Amino acid sequence: xxxxxxxxxxxxxxxxxxxxxxxxxxxxxxxxxxxxxxxxxxxxxxxxxxxxxxxxxxxxxxxxxxxxxxxxxxxxxxxxxxxxxxxxxxxxxxxxxxxxxxxxxxxxxxxxxxxxxxxxxxxxxxxxxxxxxxxxxxxxxxxxxxxxxxxxxxxxxxxxxxxxxxxxxxxxxxxxxxxxxxxxxxxxxxxxxxxxxxxxxxxxxxxxxxxxxxxxxxxxxxxxxxxxxxxxxxxxxxxxxxxxxxxxxxxxxxxxxxxxxxxxxxxxxxxxxxxxxxxxxxxxxxxxxxxxxxxxxxxxxxxxxxxxxxxxxxxxxxxxxxxxxxxxxxxxxxxxxxxxxxxxxxxxxxxxxxxxxxxxxxxxxxxxxxxxxxxxxxxxxxxxxxxxxxxxxxxxxxxxxxxxxxxxxxxxxxxxxxxxxxxxxxxxxxxxxxxxxxxxxxxxxxxxxxxxxxxxxxx
Amino acid sequence: xxxxxxxxxxxxxxxxxxxxxxxxxxxxxxxxxxxxxxxxxxxxxxxxxxxxxxxxxxxxxxxxxxxxxxxxxxxxxxxxxxxxxxxxxxxxxxxxxxxxxxxxxxxxxxxxxxxxxxxxxxxxxxxxxxxxxxxxxxxxxxxxxxxxxxxxxxxxxxxxxxxxxxxxxxxxxxxxxxxxxxxxxxxxxxxxxxxxxxxxxxxxxxxxxxxxxxxxxxxxxxxxxxxxxxxxxxxxxxxxxxxxxxxxxxxxxxxxxxxxxxxxxxxxxxxxxxxxxxxxxxxxxxxxxxxxxxxxxxxxxxxxxxxxxxxxxxxxxxxxxxxxxxxxxxxxxxxxxxxxxxxxxxxxxxxxxxxxxxxxxxxxxxxxxxxxxxxxxxxxxxxxxxxxxxxxxxxxxxxxxxxxxxxxxxxxxxxxxxxxxxxxxxxxxxxxxxxxxxxxxxxxxxxxxxxxxxxxxxx
Numbered sequence: 022x023x024x025x026x027x028x029x030x031x032x033x034x035x036x037x038x039x040x041x042x043x044x045x046x047x048x049x050x051x052x053x054x055x056x057x058x059x060x061x062x063x064x065x066x067x068x069x070x071x072x073x074x075x076x077x078x079x080x081x082x083x084x085x086x087x088x089x090x091x092x093x094x095x096x097x098x099x100x101x102x103x104x105x106x107x108x109x110x111x112x113x114x115x116x117x118x119x120x121x122x123x124x125x126x127x128x129x130x131x132x133x134x135x136x137x138x139x140x141x142x143x144x145x146x147x148x149x150x151x152x153x154x155x156x157x158x159x160x161x162x163x164x165x166x167x168x169x170x171x172x173x174x175x176x177x178x179x180x181x182x183x184x185x186x187x188x189x190x191x192x193x194x195x196x197x198x199x200x201x202x203x204x205x206x207x208x209x210x211x212x213x214x215x216x217x218x219x220x221x222x223x224x225x226x227x228x229x230x231x232x233x234x235x236x237x238x239x240x241x242x243x244x245x246x247x248x249x250x251x252x253x254x255x256x257x258x259x260x261x262x263x264x265x266x267x268x269x270x271x272x273x274x275x276x277x278x279x280x281x282x283x284x285x286x287x288x289x290x291x292x293x294x295x296x297x298x299x300x301x302x303x304x305x306x307x308x309x310x311x312x313x314x315x316x317x318x319x320x321x322x323x324x325x326x327x328x329x330x331x332x333x334x335x336x337x338x339x340x341x342x343x344x345x346x347x348x349x350x351x352x353x354x355x356x357x358x359x360x361x362x363x364x365x366x367x368x369x370x371x372x373x374x375x376x377x378x379x380x381x382x383x384x385x386x387x388x389x390x391x392x393x394x395x396x397x398x399x400x401x402x403x404x405x406x407x408x409x410x411x412x413x414x415x416x417x418x419x420x421x422x423x424x425x426x427x428x429x430x431x432x433x434x435x436x437x438x439x440x441x442x443x444x445x446x447x448x449x450x451x452x453x454x455x456x457x458x459x460x461x462x463x464x465x466x467x468x469x470x471x472x473x474x475x476x477x478x479x480x
Numbered sequence: 481x482x483x484x485x486x487x488x489x490x491x492x493x494x495x496x497x498x499x500x501x502x503x504x505x506x507x508x509x510x511x512x513x514x515x516x517x518x519x520x521x522x523x524x525x526x527x528x529x530x531x532x533x534x535x536x537x538x539x540x541x542x543x544x545x546x547x548x549x550x551x552x553x554x555x556x557x558x559x560x561x562x563x564x565x566x567x568x569x570x571x572x573x574x575x576x577x578x579x580x581x582x583x584x585x586x587x588x589x590x591x592x593x594x595x596x597x598x599x600x601x602x603x604x605x606x607x608x609x610x611x612x613x614x615x616x617x618x619x620x621x622x623x624x625x626x627x628x629x630x631x632x633x634x635x636x637x638x639x640x641x642x643x644x645x646x647x648x649x650x651x652x653x654x655x656x657x658x659x660x661x662x663x664x665x666x667x668x669x670x671x672x673x674x675x676x677x678x679x680x681x682x683x684x685x686x687x688x689x690x691x692x693x694x695x696x697x698x699x700x701x702x703x704x705x706x707x708x709x710x711x712x713x714x715x716x717x718x719x720x721x722x723x724x725x726x727x728x729x730x731x732x733x734x735x736x737x738x739x740x741x742x743x744x745x746x747x748x749x750x751x752x753x754x755x756x757x758x759x760x761x762x763x764x765x766x767x768x769x770x771x772x773x774x775x776x777x778x779x780x781x782x783x784x785x786x787x788x789x790x791x792x793x794x795x796x797x798x799x800x801x802x803x804x805x806x807x808x809x810x811x812x813x814x815x816x817x818x819x820x821x822x823x824x825x826x827x828x829x830x831x832x833x834x835x836x837x838x839x840x841x842x843x844x845x846x847x848x849x850x851x852x853x854x855x856x857x858x859x860x861x862x863x864x865x866x867x868x869x870x871x872x873x874x875x876x877x878x879x880x881x882x883x884x885x886x887x888x889x890x891x892x893x894x895x896x897x898x899x900x901x902x903x904x905x906x907x908x909x910x911x912x913x914x915x916x917x918x919x920x921x922x923x924x925x926x927x928x929x930x931x932x933x934x935x936x937x938x939x
Contacts, residue, residue, distance in 0.1 A: 051643065051645070052643050055642045055643050056642050056643055061682075183514045183515050183918070183921075184510065184511050184514050184515055186510070186865055186866065188918070221917070221918065223520075223917060381840070381897045381899050383867075406645055407645065408842075410869050410870075411869075438840045438897065440840050440916055440918040440919045440922065441916050441918075441919070444916065457899055457900050457903065458680070458682055459642070459647070459680065459899040459900075460899045460900070462642075463899065
């Protein structure tokens with residue numbers, strides 16, 4: 022049978038009485054955040070005046086300046102940039118692909134494919150490559166067809182499983198072809214690969230995202246196809262047609278660039294040396310505005326500072342909002358933050374990340390001592406009126422992972438509703454217009470409430 | 481302090497064991513619904529080939545034919561139409577409004593307003609009216625200004641409160657100006673009224689919706705203004721400017737038309753005479769496709785039948801999907817359904833409605849005996865993995881309200897996330913493209929699960 026989740030809201034009872042003052046604070050915080058234009062307006066400016074901001078791109082520098090300004094306007098006691106070298110990969114213009122085959126009348130048909138080179142992938146050179154297309158259903162099928170893929174372009178028929186109750190699980194499963202498909206196919210001599218975009222969207226936008234190469238094999242070009250185009254191509258290949266596929270990408274790496282984590286803080290009044298971090302990542306893929314991924318996490322983190330400051334709250338611990346550099350294709354910002362924390366012997370009490378989209382919040386996922394998780398679950402009834410009903414075991418964020426691994430810092434991630442995230446994740450439709458103000462604000466509010474509770478009661 | 485909601489998910493425990501077979505059924509139902517294109521495709525056809533379908537309009541007749549076909553395709557044992565006379569109000573073309581005033585240089589400025597006549601409102605006649613605009617903040621302010629509004633167009637400055645945790649509450653508060661604003665102003669001789677659209681949307685779409693007149697006063701024209709336009713006009717009025725406002729609407733009533741509730745059923749195998757109803761309303765406002773209001777409720781109700789039938793489930797009770805006529809501006813369909821049930825002495829065990837948008841589900845709200853609600857809350861752990869964590873006290877739907885009032889039938893409503901609903905409710909952007917397939921399917925799934933549990937265990 023299905024596991025029935027235990028991490029549902031605790032029944033209301035004596036808890037409510039014990040936290041009566043907090044409940045009043047929650048309501049005041051809600052009044053502040055829900056009636057403020059700040060987070061939504063910050064996001065609009067980031068999306069519309071900066072836009073794409075991949076590591077090393079001109080947008081990265083503009084976004085750092087935006088972040089510094091926004092942190093100051095939020096009322097931070099201190100704002101600074103933490104330098105870190107970041108990889109600099111560029112798409113190098115528009116990726117192109119089309120395929121040709123002979124129809125039943127013997128006439129050659131040529132069909133355009135809407136594609137995006139995968140992040141970190143190698144280009145084809147400016148003249149592109151034209152190769153036979155070979156359909157492979159999954160990695161097992163690749164093994165079965167290993168003698169057929171030499172010098173071909175492998176088309177992975179990776180599906181995003183709609184039956185999983187966690188869309189993150191579907192992303193992980195389908196995304197394994199994005200992450201390791203190129204080297205798995207290169208092992209058998211493939212010239213390039215293409216995957217179905219890692220999404221269940223009903224449109225044809227291709228979705229990029231990082232791949233990585235196993236250095237044991239040649240680094241071959243790799244792209245994602247929009248689902249409607251992929252359906253047509255795959256249906257044709259299944260019919261047994263001989264398909265010739267052209268692909269051109271000018272993607273390549275340039276020397277590392279100097280990037281920065283952008284940090285703002287409210288200095289602790291009682292334990293200034295003990296740090297609570299709340300963050301998102303500032304970089305975003307090049308074909309869109311990076312609204313949900315992860316502009317929303319950035320503006321929500323800044324909103325935590327703004328709202329606490331605006332309410333005159335004096336934090337016991339130092340509360341830092343961090344806009345991490347280079348999550349998408351290197352994680353250099355998150356690594357740098359943890360390495361410097363360790364080198365300086367900083368005391369990190371807790372870190373929270375929002376990097377699952379600015380959708381309506383449903384819970385938080387925690388990576389911390391199990392007993393401590395049980396303890397803080399007594400806070401849940403306070404959160405339920407604001408839409409958060411689960412404190413799950415397991416969770417965090419890519420950028421705060423290093424802090425957890427290097428320093429043992431307890432971490433958590435905001436868990437918003439995931440239904441729409443992968444419809445626009447890494448795709449051209451990840452734009453400001455697809456963020457709802459109330460959903461964004463409700464996420465920021467719950468983040469602020471959690472940070473407040475941890476600042477007040479510790480972990 | 482804030483009330484801490486008690487109706488959160490019950491802790492998992494022995495319940496899980498007691499309902500082990502049901503948990504397996506839930507998972508199979510999820511596999512069926514989440515991997516089916518049916519509900520989403522039905523919605524596409526309704527929105528794109530029928531579109532607007534207000535009572536008495538050509539779209540109403542097309543939608544009835546669509547519903548009959550969809551019910552048959554879903555595998556209903558019986559499908560029929562239940563006749564009911566419906567009001568026939570028509571907008572009569574495009575509503576027009578603009579205002580003029582003298583700017584600081586004495587030059588006359590003329591500004592267009594994006595407006596929609598309120599449903600059921602009277603038109604102005606084809607030449608329109610031009611009157612002085614008078615700003616009124618709320619009903620108290622109207623009383624204070626009762627001597628100033630004679631022969632004027634009253635502009636109600638009704639706000640949608642972003643601080644309420646229930647957007648439905650904000651809708652109710654702001655919507656009171658839509659519902660009773662015209663007669664309240666007509667009492668003091670106003671020539672017409674305009675309200676701010678009942679929404680917190682960030683765009684300028686005007687939102688229509690039914691008004692009703694108090695027969696003690698003249699029926700004056702009434703319209704809703706898009707929020708951006710309303711902000712500008714209200715800001716101008718607050719500055720003390722003399723503003724002349726032109727409004728033209730050809731809205732009027734025609735004789736009642738013959739409409740129908742569309743009904744499909746799976747006939748009960750054990751208690752065929754005992755009826756469980758699941759429904760939404762088929763009619764929708766004229767400026768949009770009625771996707772979330774309430775195309776989604778219709779296709780979700782049909783999906784309940786389809787999925788149960790497809791799984792080979794033999795219901796003990798008769799399960800009826802009902803697409804109600806004329807919810808928006810008359811409720812004649814819901815009234816007819818209940819009146820006929822009473823006249824025929826039918827046994828109605830339970831009725832469920834989905835009419836709060838096809839968004840991600842969070843719970844159900846029930847109107848039934850308190851002890852019975854406590855009893856069925858033991859089912860909650862089964863629902864939590866599918867996103868439903870609250871069985872709240874209070875709820876139902878407009879169309880099944882008469883069944884509850886006339887027959888005492890227990891009723892419930894699906895409670896989806898409300899963050900986005902009033903952004904598009906009764907507005908031109910309530911279109912198919914703004915419905916997410918997974919959110920729609922998750923709602924249909926939870927409805928099917930609840931109907932299954934009530935069919936199996938009763939109430």
